[in-house]
Amino acid sequence: MPEQSPFDLAEGDPFGPHNLPYGVFSTADAPGRHRIGVRYGDRVLDLSALPSALPAAIHPHAELLAAPTLNPLLAAGRPVWQQIRAAVRSAVSDPAHRDEVAPLFHPLDEVTLHLPFEVADYVDFYSSEHHATNVGRIFRPNDAALPPNWKHLPIGYHGRAGTVVPTGTPVVRPQGQRKAPDEELPSFGPSLRLDIEAEVGFVVGTPSTLHEPVGLGSFRDHVFGVCLVNDWSARDIQAWEYVPLGPFLGKSFATSVSAWITPLDALDEARTPPPARDFPLLPYLDDSAAEPGGIDLRIEVRINGETVSRPPFSAMYWTAAQQLAHMTVNGASLRTGDLFASGTVSGPDPDQLGCLLELTHGKGPYLQDGDEVTLAAWAPGPDGARIGLGEVSGRVLPAV
Amino acid sequence: MPEQSPFDLAEGDPFGPHNLPYGVFSTADAPGRHRIGVRYGDRVLDLSALPSALPAAIHPHAELLAAPTLNPLLAAGRPVWQQIRAAVRSAVSDPAHRDEVAPLFHPLDEVTLHLPFEVADYVDFYSSEHHATNVGRIFRPNDAALPPNWKHLPIGYHGRAGTVVPTGTPVVRPQGQRKAPDEELPSFGPSLRLDIEAEVGFVVGTPSTLHEPVGLGSFRDHVFGVCLVNDWSARDIQAWEYVPLGPFLGKSFATSVSAWITPLDALDEARTPPPARDFPLLPYLDDSAAEPGGIDLRIEVRINGETVSRPPFSAMYWTAAQQLAHMTVNGASLRTGDLFASGTVSGPDPDQLGCLLELTHGKGPYLQDGDEVTLAAWAPGPDGARIGLGEVSGRVLPAV
Numbered sequence: 001m002p003e004q005s006p007f008d009l010a011e012g013d014p015f016g017p018h019n020l021p022y023g024v025f026s027t028a029d030a031p032g033r034h035r036i037g038v039r040y041g042d043r044v045l046d047l048s049a050l051p052s053a054l055p056a057a058i059h060p061h062a063e064l065l066a067a068p069t070l071n072p073l074l075a076a077g078r079p080v081w082q083q084i085r086a087a088v089r090s091a092v093s094d095p096a097h098r099d100e101v102a103p104l105f106h107p108l109d110e111v112t113l114h115l116p117f118e119v120a121d122y123v124d125f126y127s128s129e130h131h132a133t134n135v136g137r138i139f140r141p142n143d144a145a146l147p148p149n150w151k152h153l154p155i156g157y158h159g160r161a162g163t164v165v166p167t168g169t170p171v172v173r174p175q176g177q178r179k180a181p182d183e184e185l186p187s188f189g190p191s192l193r194l195d196i197e198a199e200v201g202f203v204v205g206t207p208s209t210l211h212e213p214v215g216l217g218s219f220r221d222h223v224f225g226v227c228l229v230n231d232w233s234a235r236d237i238q239a240w241e242y243v244p245l246g247p248f249l250g251k252s253f254a255t256s257v258s259a260w261i262t263p264l265d266a267l268d269e270a271r272t273p274p275p276a277r278d279f280p281l282l283p284y285l286d287d288s289a290a291e292p293g294g295i296d297l298r299i300e301v302r303i304n305g306e307t308v309s310r311p312p313f314s315a316m317y318w319t320a321a322q323q324l325a326h327m328t329v330n331g332a333s334l335r336t337g338d339l340f341a342s343g344t345v346s347g348p349d350p351d352q353l354g355c356l357l358e359l360t361h362g363k364g365p366y367l368q369d370g371d372e373v374t375l376a377a378w379a380p381g382p383d384g385a386r387i388g389l390g391e392v393s394g395r396v397l398p399a400v
Numbered sequence: 401m402p403e404q405s406p407f408d409l410a411e412g413d414p415f416g417p418h419n420l421p422y423g424v425f426s427t428a429d430a431p432g433r434h435r436i437g438v439r440y441g442d443r444v445l446d447l448s449a450l451p452s453a454l455p456a457a458i459h460p461h462a463e464l465l466a467a468p469t470l471n472p473l474l475a476a477g478r479p480v481w482q483q484i485r486a487a488v489r490s491a492v493s494d495p496a497h498r499d500e501v502a503p504l505f506h507p508l509d510e511v512t513l514h515l516p517f518e519v520a521d522y523v524d525f526y527s528s529e530h531h532a533t534n535v536g537r538i539f540r541p542n543d544a545a546l547p548p549n550w551k552h553l554p555i556g557y558h559g560r561a562g563t564v565v566p567t568g569t570p571v572v573r574p575q576g577q578r579k580a581p582d583e584e585l586p587s588f589g590p591s592l593r594l595d596i597e598a599e600v601g602f603v604v605g606t607p608s609t610l611h612e613p614v615g616l617g618s619f620r621d622h623v624f625g626v627c628l629v630n631d632w633s634a635r636d637i638q639a640w641e642y643v644p645l646g647p648f649l650g651k652s653f654a655t656s657v658s659a660w661i662t663p664l665d666a667l668d669e670a671r672t673p674p675p676a677r678d679f680p681l682l683p684y685l686d687d688s689a690a691e692p693g694g695i696d697l698r699i700e701v702r703i704n705g706e707t708v709s710r711p712p713f714s715a716m717y718w719t720a721a722q723q724l725a726h727m728t729v730n731g732a733s734l735r736t737g738d739l740f741a742s743g744t745v746s747g748p749d750p751d752q753l754g755c756l757l758e759l760t761h762g763k764g765p766y767l768q769d770g771d772e773v774t775l776a777a778w779a780p781g782p783d784g785a786r787i788g789l790g791e792v793s794g795r796v797l798p799a800v
Contacts, residue, residue, distance in 0.1 A: 121562045126645060140644070147643050152586050153577055157645040158558035158652070162521045162735045163610065172611045174730035177553055177682060186552050188682045210563065210654075211572045211800055237730065243547050244540070245526060245557040246646020252558070253730040254610075282577065282588045330574035330637065330653040331800075335562045400611055400731075 006105040007098060009041040014388025016041070017093050018381045020085060021225070021260035021390060022070055025111040034068035034114055039260050039390070040092050043105040047084075050091060053100035058087040070117040070261065074205035074224050075336040081205065081224060085263060113259035115166040116227075117203060120337035122164055122255065123327060124199075124231060125156040127318035129275070131346035131354060138362035139239065151279050154318035154326050156340070159231075160252035164339065167259050167392040171232055173369065173399040174253040178236035190399035191234035194367040197344040198301050198311050198354035198375050201229040202320045203261050204338035211331040216290050219321035222334060225261040228299070228375045228392040229341045232256065235357055235366070257339070258375075260390030267387060270296040270379035272314050284329050285322050293319030297389070299345055299377040301354065303367075311345040311354040313377070369398045406505040407498060409441040414788025416441070417493050418781045420485060421625070421660035421790060422470055425511040434468035434514055439660050439790070440492050443505040447484075450491060453500035458487040470517040470661065474605035474624050475736040481605065481624060485663060513659035515566040516627075517603060520737035522564055522655065523727060524599075524631060525556040527718035529675070531746035531754060538762035539639065551679050554718035554726050556740070559631075560652035564739065567659050567792040571632055573769060573799040574653040578636035590799035591634035594767040597744040598701050598711050598754035598775050601629040602720045603661050604738035611731040616690050619721035622734060625661040628699070628775045628792040629741045632656065635757055635766070657739070658775075660790030667787060670696040670779035672714050684729050685722050693719030695779060697789070699745055701754065702774040703767075711745040711754040713777070769798045 009016050017040075025037045025044050037044040051062040058065075061084055064072045073084070091101045126132055129146070132155075136145035149155065173194055179186035205224035208214050214222055231251060238250025272294040274287070287293050297313035323340055344354040353359045356366050367373070374393040381387040409416050417440075425437045425444050437444035451462040458465075461484055464472045473484070491501045526532055529546070532555075536545035549555065573594055579586035605624035608614050614622055631651060638650025672694040674687070687693050697713035723740055744754040753759045756766050767773070774793040781787040 121560055122558075123648075136644075149577075149579075149586070149640055149643070152579075153641060155641065155645055155648075157648050158522075158560055160521055160558055160732060161561070162738070163732050165610075172731055175613075176730045177549075179549075179552075185679075186549070186682065188684065210565075213575075234730070240549055241553060241555065242644070242646075243549070244536075244642070244646070245555055246642075246644070248523075248555075248557050249726070249730040249732070252727075252732045279585075282586065284588065326649070327652075330576050330634070330649040331572055332560060332563050332649070332652045338562070 006040065006043045006102060007092065012386060013041050014378050014386040015039050016385055017089055018385050019262060019266050019387045020088050021262040022116065023259045023261065024069060024114045024116045026114065027106060027111055031112065036065055036067065036070060036073065038088050042108045044108055044111050045088065045091065046104045046106065049104050053104060054087055054091055054097060058084065071337050074117060074203065075207065077206045078221055081263065085265060113166060113168065115164065116259060116261055118337050119161040119164045119339050120335035122159045122161040123156050123340040124159045124343060125154050125318065125323050125341065126343040127154050127316050127323065128343055128346045129317040130315065130348055131344040131358065134346065134353070134358045138357060154323045156323065156327065157246045159255060163252055164255045164257055167256060167390065169256060169394060170397045171254045171394045172397045174234050174237065175399050176234060176237035176249050177240055179240045186240060191236055193235035193364060194396065195233045195235050195356045196373050197231035197233055198299050199229040199231050199341040199344060200297060200313055201227045201257055201339050201341045203227065204334050205336060207336050208328060208334040210333040213331065214324055214328040214334065215284065216287055216321045216325050219324055220264060223264060223320065223324065225263045226267065226389065227261050228258040228377055228389050230256040230373060230375055230392050230394060231341060256392050256394045258390035258392040262387065262389055267295055267379055269381050270387065272296045274319050275315065275317055284325050287319060287322060290321070293321045295379060297377045297379045299375060302374040304372055309351055309353050309359060311352050312347040313345050315347045316342060316345065367396050369396055371396045406440065406443050406502060407492060412786060413441050414778050414786040415439050416785055417489055418785050419662060419666050419787045420488050421662040422516065423659045423661065424469060424514045424516045426514065427506060427511055431512065436465055436467065436470060436473065438488050439508070442508045444508055444511050445488065445491065446504045446506065449504050453504060454487055454491055454497060458484065471737050474517060474603065475607065477606045478621055481663065485665060513566060513568065515564065516659060516661055518737050519561040519564045519739050520735035522559045522561040523556050523740040524559045524743060525554050525718065525723050525741065526743040527554050527716050527723065528743055528746045529717040530715065530748055531744040531758065534746065534753065534758040538757060554723045556723065556727065557646045559655060563652055564655045564657055567656060567790065567794070569656060569794060570797045571654045571794045572797045574634050574637065575799050576634060576637035576649050577640055579640045586640060591636055593635035593764060594796065595633045595635050595756045596773050597631035597633055598699050599629040599631050599741040599744060600697060600713055601627045601657055601739050601741045603627065604734045605736060607736050608728060608734040610733040613731065614724055614728040614734065615684065616687055616721045616725050619724055620664060623664060623720065623724065625663040626667065626789065627661050628658040628777055628789050630656040630773060630775055630792050630794060631741060656792050656794045658790035658792040662787065662789055667695055667779055669781050670787065672696045674719050675715065675717055684725050687719060687722060690721070693721045697777045697779045699775060699777040702776070704772055709751055709753050709759060711752050712747040713745050715747045716742060716745065767796050769796055771796045
């Protein structure tokens with residue numbers, strides 16, 4: 001059976017020429033040599049070798065492409081992102097380069113994928129009205145489901161950047177304190193309510209200057225692309241610790257991200273207006289005159305191979321551009337590698353909920369040791385194509 | 401008037417041979433060349449040049465000492481910290497080296513001080529019972545002053561690492577949303593309740609492994625030293641945003657740290673038992689059989705040169721070792737450059753409160769544009785000496 005050409009993809013492959021997400025990989029013969037690659041079909045194109053195979057346009061960026069993480073590329077800014085994307089598009093589509101480019105592909109199942117960028121600050125939002133309402137009813141049954149600030153600002157908080165891990169990293173069940181309302185004293189042990197949160201992450205490329213807010217209109221100048229995020233959550237630890245300063249150990253043990261960062265430019269066809277707003281927004285958040293800030297990403301949550309939910313990212317109340325504008329309106333600066341996640345994506349329907357807390361109405365069952373959770377997603381692309389996001393998977397291991 | 405020898409300090413100088421804190425400086429003739437230095441009296445000893453001036457013991461560490469940040473030194477681990485500290489002690493005290501060492505001193509007022517290390521994750525705790533009680537009464541008048549979890553675990557949350565700035569950095573008054581309880585809708589503008597929080601920060605040197613908690617007894621293997629922290633807080637922004645996921649923009653605009661990191665070893669004489677605990681602690685937090693976990697640091701808060709408070713760090717309910725044990729008990733790993741701060745230090749007396757919210761019973765006045773805030777501290781050292789911490793200062797600039 002002759003090997004299929006790397007340039008010929010199956011009809012409808014979600015990693016076609018309109019996608020071209022970036023990641024970092026290594027091969028078995030050089031496991032310590034982390035290289036930047038672009039996923040094309042079921043192969044990885046080695047970008048570190050691309051400048052020597054392509055005409056001159058990409059040569060000035062050879063140093064960025066030889067880095068062991070995406071950070072230098074992220075820092076280079078949007079014009080460079082566009083130049084490199086055009087060159088990669090040419091590499092996979094232009095027959096003139098095939099002889100030089102063909103040897104640069106590695107089968108996906110023969111490479112090891114790594115955390116694609118060094119995370120600077122990690123922020124997690126809470127921007128699905130359906131999720132916030134459902135969780136409010138479960139966690140705070142005596143209060144209004146949505147806190148009074150919820151529709152005036154995208155609520156967010158900082159998470160632990162040092163425990164962001166790439167897809168495939170096992171998640172050891174965390175230990176910690178929990179106390180049920182009817183217990184007198186807290187107890188300690190492995191979390192009994194280990195959960196997932198299906199989220200979409202946004203990766204900051206271009207940094208910003210301290211004291212200079214990044215307005216809605218500058219979103220694309222700073223944000224490079226999108227990944228999937230599983231914000232693993234120990235609900236029993238979280239419930240006991242989070243008042244008054246927010247989640248801490250209930251979240252900080254692991255946050256998994258996909259190995260592929262899909263450029264924003266690949267999602268142009270998927271832009272969609274966010275839901276109608278119930279309150280007029282303060283000017284720095286008012287996107288009524290801006291380009292559509294939502295993204296029509298269809299997420300799928302699988303546990304041990306079985307699809308348990310299909311959360312629609314288009315239902316998010318707050319957009320990523322609003323999150324970025326809010327995060328910087330106090331003058332806080334952005335750094336290359338900042339990651340901000342959407343918060344759990346839940347839709348209005350019972351089969352669209354992004355975590356087990358909601359899917360089981362707070363009653364469980366939660367994750368068992370050995371369970372494997374996978375998040376997948378795709379968005380509509382040009383000409384009926386699908387733009388696939390890299391999957392994010394993780395298996396639960398017993399507490400140690 | 402002959403210049404005083406750098407080796408002769410005034411009686412009782414708080415930066416004497418028992419202190420020797422580390423920082424990063426540059427000089428006017430090479431402003432881009434950041435170098436590691438040790439403060440001695442009112443001078444800075446250039447450690448990057450020390451290996452060439454001292455006998456062989458320190459030579460293997462020349463590369464660490466030539467770095468532009470403390471991070472490589474922090475990562476090297478406690479045995480190396482002790483070797484370098486011994487060498488620096490010898491450099492400033494042993495007459496045999498004076499001719500070689502004397503030229504390596506720079507007057508403190510002729511150098512520029514920088515952020516001494518790259519901050520990995522920043523965590524802020526809430527570990528003063530007096531502060532938490534006072535704030536609870538002001539922010540949550542209808543609830544118990546202390547939340548039910550407070551005496552069972554050191555409450556903490558992640559802050560923004562990217563906006564940790566060194567002493568001397570101006571703090572621009574942040575803008576943001578706020579809503580008073582009697583207002584129907586939020587408004588936007590410069591914070592009207594800009595506050596300080598006097599805290600002590602702990603700098604992690606040796607990283608830890610994911611899934612491996614760092615117990616109380618391993619504190620000194622991981623924590624390198626101590627600095628002062630001003631956790632600037634916009635109370636109006638914070639009050640409106642912080643339910644349910646904790647402080648975000650009310651804190652993320654700036655966190656100031658002192659330029660000098662005092663090694664833990666310099667604070668041995670200042671170790672003191674923490675206050676008696678009101679509840680038995682879970683084993684991972686139970687320090688009743690451990691070495692005294694408190695530190696007798698006497699902090700001074702000055703606004704425009706006037707001392708407004710003297711918070712005693714010895715009054716903190718939770719110790720730094722307990723904070724570290726808690727932060728990692730869920731398996732979260734530490735990275736070199738992690739910074740965790742104590743939370744506002746307040747004592748029981750009205751002149752021992754660590755923020756204006758408490759000092760003014762929530763009524764203000766808060767900081768005015770142009771105000772300069774300075775935190776200073778010292779601890780008892782050997783033979784009656786004082787160990788000074790580097791001051792942390794910042795001036796409030798008007799909103800932009």
